[in-house]
Amino acid sequence: MKGVLATEKRGIRELGAEEMVGWDEVTQGVVLHSFDTEVENVAHIRPEERPYSDFNSYTATVASWRVIKPVYNRDVCIDCQNCWVWCPDTSIISRDKQMLGIDYDHCKGCGVCVEVCPTNPKSLLMFAEAEDNEEALAKWPEKKKKEK
Amino acid sequence: MAITSIKNLKEFSTTNERFEGAHLLCPGCAHSMIVRELLNCTDDNLVLATNTGCLEVSTAVYPYTSWDTSWIHIGFENAASAVTGAEAMYKARKRKGTLKDPDAPVKFVAFGGDGSTFDIGFQWISGAVERGHDFTYICLDNENYANTGGQRSSATPIGAHTSTAQAGRVSYGKKQKKKDIVGIFAAHGAPYVAQLSPNKWKIMAKGFQKALETEGPCFINTVSACTTEWKFDPKDTIHVTDLATDSLMFPIYEIINGTKLNILYRPKNIIPVEEYLAAQGRYKHLFKPENRHVIEQIQKEIDEKWEYLQRREEASV
Ligand code: SF4
Ligand code: SF4
Numbered sequence A: 001m002k003g004v005l006a007t008e009k010r011g012i013r014e015l016g017a018e019e020m021v022g023w024d025e026v027t028q029g030v031v032l033h034s035f036d037t038e039v040e041n042v043a044h045i046r047p048e049e050r051p052y053s054d055f056n057s058y059t060a061t062v063a064s065w066r067v068i069k070p071v072y073n074r075d076v077c078i079d080c081q082n083c084w085v086w087c088p089d090t091s092i093i094s095r096d097k098q099m100l101g102i103d104y105d106h107c108k109g110c111g112v113c114v115e116v117c118p119t120n121p122k123s124l125l126m127f128a129e130a131e132d133n134e135e136a137l138a139k140w141p142e143k144k145k146k147e148k
Numbered sequence B: 001m002a003i004t005s006i007k008n009l010k011e012f013s014t015t016n017e018r019f020e021g022a023h024l025l026c027p028g029c030a031h032s033m034i035v036r037e038l039l040n041c042t043d044d045n046l047v048l049a050t051n052t053g054c055l056e057v058s059t060a061v062y063p064y065t066s067w068d069t070s071w072i073h074i075g076f077e078n079a080a081s082a083v084t085g086a087e088a089m090y091k092a093r094k095r096k097g098t099l100k101d102p103d104a105p106v107k108f109v110a111f112g113g114d115g116s117t118f119d120i121g122f123q124w125i126s127g128a129v130e131r132g133h134d135f136t137y138i139c140l141d142n143e144n145y146a147n148t149g150g151q152r153s154s155a156t157p158i159g160a161h162t163s164t165a166q167a168g169r170v171s172y173g174k175k176q177k178k179k180d181i182v183g184i185f186a187a188h189g190a191p192y193v194a195q196l197s198p199n200k201w202k203i204m205a206k207g208f209q210k211a212l213e214t215e216g217p218c219f220i221n222t223v224s225a226c227t228t229e230w231k232f233d234p235k236d237t238i239h240v241t242d243l244a245t246d247s248l249m250f251p252i253y254e255i256i257n258g259t260k261l262n263i264l265y266r267p268k269n270i271i272p273v274e275e276y277l278a279a280q281g282r283y284k285h286l287f288k289p290e291n292r293h294v295i296e297q298i299q300k301e302i303d304e305k306w307e308y309l310q311r312r313e314e315a316s317v
Helices: A082-086 A112-116 A133-138 A140-147 B030-040 B054-059 B079-096 B114-120 B122-131 B181-186 B201-213 B227-231 B234-246 B273-278 B281-287 B289-315
Strands: A003-006 A012-014 A029-032 A068-072 A092-095 A098-102 A124-128 B045-050 B070-072 B106-113 B136-141 B192-196 B218-223 B253-256 B260-263
Touching: A068 A098, A068 A133, A082 A092, A082 A112, A082 B030, A112 A124, A112 B234, A124 A133, A133 A140, B030 B054, B030 B136, B030 B201, B030 B234, B045 B054, B045 B079, B054 B106, B070 B079, B079 B106, B079 B122, B106 B114, B106 B122, B114 B122, B114 B136, B114 B181, B122 B136, B136 B201, B181 B192, B181 B218, B181 B253, B192 B201, B201 B218, B218 B234, B227 B234, B227 B281, B234 B273, B260 B289, B273 B281, B273 B289, B281 B289
Parallel strands: B045 B070, B045 B106, B106 B136, B136 B218, B192 B218
Antiparallel strands: A003 A012, A003 A029, A068 A124, A092 A098, B192 B253, B253 B260
């Protein structure tokens, strides 16, 4: 991990590469680097090309929060990006104006994306977390009748 | 200023996100919708500060940060002071020629919840606006202290049930009115003040861009529906926000230079506020016969406010 630690005696020192300190040691404050190397302007670098550090929550997951999950059906999607703009968890992966799918590491299963999806039948539907995505997709036509 | 294209949602979605997932905000929280939109509507470098509140505790859970930008947290009340301090330093270093890349555009933004904006950080924001720093303050208004168990704040509207203004046999919830925070910051003479809402993503993105481009202190109050304390299903965040803007409980408007008011969204069908209230558990008790008068009062105040806003827009002063 790369970071700077400011300790009680106001000493500031670099954290060692593998060093992790407890919260109680961080009494004065802590500086966390989002990236392992210096980046010029993150807004110009695609997420998949960024040198995320272990401090970046991108490297963490909240998948265990979910009891239901959204499943994405590419066949019905019109790439309107409604789901992208309103997902609170940066979990709709859109590149070059196309919706590519769901980031299941960061999705919390809130269901907002399903609600705002305008297609008929919807291109996103909620299923039990344990459900297999392929099986969910196979069930889609029946959902379609229900949606109407 | 390099600005992300927001002609339509497809264009907008090509921006590279700078707010990362696996923050710990509740599922369906509107805070992150608003923050994502602010970060996505510009590709300038950003220096951000956040007051204590849901957003802060959920996006900086040691040892993680969810921010791909510079981000400072100090205390409950002082994001405005922190970010304007950074802005002053930036200007001084620019003047002295000690910046590595003096031409790179940088924007300074502070976030705070309604607790830290309407109550605890109030004088600090007022001071920062009065000093005239070039920054934008964004309030994520979920109308209560949601981070600590849903206590009432001065942003909580009349009639809402909160953990410290409970509805029951003797009370109908909070008895005081909500502060007019937009009016207060307009009265500071700030060049750009607005109330915006994430369900109207385009109006909100344009408002954010306007605030970032405007030199001087800008203040924006955003409607942030809180699934936990407003008590609705997380999937309904946008639906409830639609009801909020279409019932005019949250009118969308801007005030330029403290005087010129523009209404930014006029609902095609204005819905009765009852529909908005009925969608949330925190107003459930208002539907009892003895509390009905509160709904009537809320409706009356909304109508008066809408009339007032329209007249001010017409007068164009
Ligand atoms: S369920 Fe919620 S968190 Fe998951 S992708 Fe949809 S909107 Fe995002
Ligand atoms: S909201 Fe639905 S139609 Fe629009 S991009 Fe998302 S999945 Fe596709």
